[in-house]
Amino acid sequence: MSVLLNPTTSSLFGTSALAGDTTESTGSPMVRIEDLCHRYGERTALDGVSFVICPAEIFGLLGPNGSGKTTIFRILSTLMLPSGGRAVISGYDIAHNPSDVRRQIGVVFQASSIDIKLTAAENLRAVGHLYGIKGAALAARVGEMLGRVGLSDRAGERAETFSGGMRRRLELAKGLLHHPSVLLLDEPTTGLDPGARRDLWQYLSILRDQEHVTVLVTTHLMEEAERCDRLAILSQGKLVALGTPTELKQEIGGDVIVLETRQIPESLAEKIFNRFGLPAQVIGGKLRLEKEQGHRFAAEVVEAFPGEIESISVSKPNLEDVFIHRTGHRFWTEEDAQAGDRAIRASANRKGSHKG
Numbered sequence: 001m002s003v004l005l006n007p008t009t010s011s012l013f014g015t016s017a018l019a020g021d022t023t024e025s026t027g028s029p030m031v032r033i034e035d036l037c038h039r040y041g042e043r044t045a046l047d048g049v050s051f052v053i054c055p056a057e058i059f060g061l062l063g064p065n066g067s068g069k070t071t072i073f074r075i076l077s078t079l080m081l082p083s084g085g086r087a088v089i090s091g092y093d094i095a096h097n098p099s100d101v102r103r104q105i106g107v108v109f110q111a112s113s114i115d116i117k118l119t120a121a122e123n124l125r126a127v128g129h130l131y132g133i134k135g136a137a138l139a140a141r142v143g144e145m146l147g148r149v150g151l152s153d154r155a156g157e158r159a160e161t162f163s164g165g166m167r168r169r170l171e172l173a174k175g176l177l178h179h180p181s182v183l184l185l186d187e188p189t190t191g192l193d194p195g196a197r198r199d200l201w202q203y204l205s206i207l208r209d210q211e212h213v214t215v216l217v218t219t220h221l222m223e224e225a226e227r228c229d230r231l232a233i234l235s236q237g238k239l240v241a242l243g244t245p246t247e248l249k250q251e252i253g254g255d256v257i258v259l260e261t262r263q264i265p266e267s268l269a270e271k272i273f274n275r276f277g278l279p280a281q282v283i284g285g286k287l288r289l290e291k292e293q294g295h296r297f298a299a300e301v302v303e304a305f306p307g308e309i310e311s312i313s314v315s316k317p318n319l320e321d322v323f324i325h326r327t328g329h330r331f332w333t334e335e336d337a338q339a340g341d342r343a344i345r346a347s348a349n350r351k352g353s354h355k356g
Contacts, residue, residue, distance in 0.1 A: 030055050030090060030182055030214040031076065037084035038071050045071040046082070047237040053182075053230075056212040058204055060228030062219055062319065064331050067234035069218040073186045076216070077107045090181055106175030110187040112167060113174070116160035120151050120170055123159060124177055131178045145173040149203070165196030172203065182214045183207065189224065201227050222319045222331075233323060240326040245319060252317040252325055255294025259287040259301070260311040268308060275304055283330055290317075290325070 029052035038046040046068045053059040061069040074080050075087055078098045086093065092100040114123050121142055128138040146152045149169040159167060168188065175183055185204075189197040201224070207213040208229075217228065225231055226245050233241040233248070241248050259280075261268045265287050269280040272289070276297075280287045291297045294314040302309050323331045 028055075028091070029053060031059075031216065032088040033072070033085070034087075035085040036072065036075065036082050036087060038068075038075070038080075038082045044237050046085075048085070049232075049234070049237075049239045050085075051232050051239065051242055053214060053216060055214055056208050057229040058208050058215045058217065058227070060217050060219055060225050060231045061234060062222075062225040062231050063234035064220055066236065068237040069234050070186065071237075072234075073184060073216075073218050077105065077184050078102055103178070104181050106178070106180035106183045108171045108175045108183070108185045108188055110190055112171065114159050114167060114170055116167075117158060119156050119158055120146060120162075120173075121155040123170060124173060127174045127177050133178070141177055145177055148176075149173045163196075164191050165193065165199065168192060168196065168200060169203075172200070176207075176213075180213070182216065185215065185217045187218055187220070189219075189221070197224075220331075225319050231319075233319075233326070235323070235327045241322055248319065248322045249317045252290050252321055254290050254292035254317075255314050256317050256321050257289045257291055257294045257298055257301075258313045258315075259289070259309055260285075261287070261308055262310055263308055268305065271305060272301060276301070281324070281328065283324060288324065290321075 031053035033052070034050050036046050036049045037044075049068065049072065061072060063069045075082050075094065076089065078094055078101055081095055086095070088094065089101050090104040092104065094101050115126070118126070124142040124145060125138060128134070128141060133141060143152070143155075146155050149172055151166065151169060151173070154162070154166070159170060162170065172188075175185075183204075189200055192200065204215050204217070205227075208215060217224070219225055228245065230244050231242070231248065232239055259268070265282045265285060269282060269287055272278055272280050272287070278289055278291060278297075280289045282288075289297075298312050298314050302312060317325075320331045
């Protein structure tokens with residue numbers, strides 16, 4: 001069942017979501033994934049992943065490169081079939097009813113799918129034709145969606161003149177043109193500046209709160225994951241955590257303490273355990289501990305081992321701490337971080353060639 005956008009509602013992207021409005025998760029799940037598995041040759045990309053996405057919630061798939069989130073996205077968008085398990089959207093099995101699933105979903109891929117040589121309106125009309133929408137009905141929907149993403153005044157301009165944020169809004173309008181009940185977005189803020197990222201997330205919140213669209217977002221950005229109603233955290237094809245950002249951070253049950261030492265970190269970890277009975281992980285050459293009232297323990301450990309601790313920090317747990325707590329390793333490897341830096345530099349170079 002498709003959820004129709006209400007044409008009498010105030011401009012979807014022209015107003016802000018109601019402060020403090022939280023969506024009640026009621027009714028049957030909009031998306032159900034059961035024991036999903038997939039292999040690429042000898043490599044296991046998904047290993048028995050299961051979760052549900054409730055109506056009108058923003059659900060995030062969080063994980064580093066190679067965690068399996070893009071594979072799930074491709075399966076849900078009907079681009080490929082899983083090796084095992086089952087995926088259902090709006091009651092339709094993806095393997096058995098792909099055409100019905102496609103009528104229920106809107107998809108915004110990480111890579112741009114707009115034709116920059118066409119105008120904004122022409123891009124939307126082309127999508128409308130694919131869904132069999134024509135004539136006055138198509139004209140009305142194109143005008144409605146351009147208005148909702150704030151591009152009405154640029155309808156007749158070629159997309160090549162648009163900024164990165166404007167192109168992303170046009171992508172979103174394409175994904176929503178046929179009024180889907182589920183919107184799938186793969187790394188939707190890639191290449192966007194902070195202002196455009198903030199605007200996109202405001203749009204998604206309004207879609208959820210006012211139009212009751214269910215949104216699934218893949219991301220590797222912690223600050224974006226914090227904006228989701230619930231999260232599935234993936235690592236090496238496995239589901240390692242599931243819940244709201246607050247629930248997941250509360251499971252750590254204390255502060256996160258990071259120690260840096262000139263000595264062999266494993267040696268200091270053993271001393272701390274023998275003295276305080278507190279286990280410490282060695283992550284990236286530093287010691288990481290979880291302890292209530294961490295600021296008091298920090299003073300105790302510095303006093304207990306004078307001259308051995310070079311630096312110490314105490315912080316409240318974040319989602320990366322949840323990932324480390326569940327997996328025993330950092331979210332990003334050094335190789336991932338270098339790849340991310342290269343991507344940021346490439347994005348900055350591209351932005352220098354566009355105006356808007």
